[in-house]
Amino acid sequence: MQFCECGTILVPDKQPDGKIQMKCYGCGYIITSSSNSKAFEIKQKIRHSDLEKTVIIEASDEVETMPSATAKCEKCGHNEAVYWQLQTRSSDEASTTFYRCKKCKFTWRDYG
Ligand SMILES: [Zn+2]
Ligand SMILES: [Zn+2]
Incomplete structure (x- = not known):
């Protein structure tokens, strides 16, 4: 768990572009994941769309x-x-x- 300098717990905040920031709701301080990647881990599940089924027609x-x-x-x-x-x-x-x-x-x- 991470705390902001002001003492408020930092909360993961997902941005519209998919990036996740640690945000302090006390003072508005924001830590981006790239600058603080070791402090927290974000596991993102990537859902693969079903593999496109290839239709194979037998030779006839x-x-x-x-x-x-x-x-x-x-x-x-x-x-x-x-x-x-x-x-x-x-x-x-x-x-x-x-x-x-x-x-x-x-x-x-x-x-x-
Ligand atoms: Zn703060
Ligand atoms: Zn051929």
Whole structure:
């Protein structure tokens, strides 16, 4: 526990930008976490958003009937690929376009 020079207990005070300061409500004295990092520890939980699930479509015989487009394969450099679109669960989001190289079957998604 930390006390201000005036004798009041310093209270952690979270700023709008996420930084935490030790603040004295007695006199208004403020100690920033960077200048006094050893005095107190702030454990911040970082919540990772769910990893984006990558949809992998198994290779199928339908590839030949799928529409093709000019898209360069990152793997083999071939510039012709079939493509299809998938709508994500949330209808608010735009659909994702997938490409599959006609030569090596490498599949990737276009993030737009
Ligand atoms: Zn004070
Ligand atoms: Zn390829």
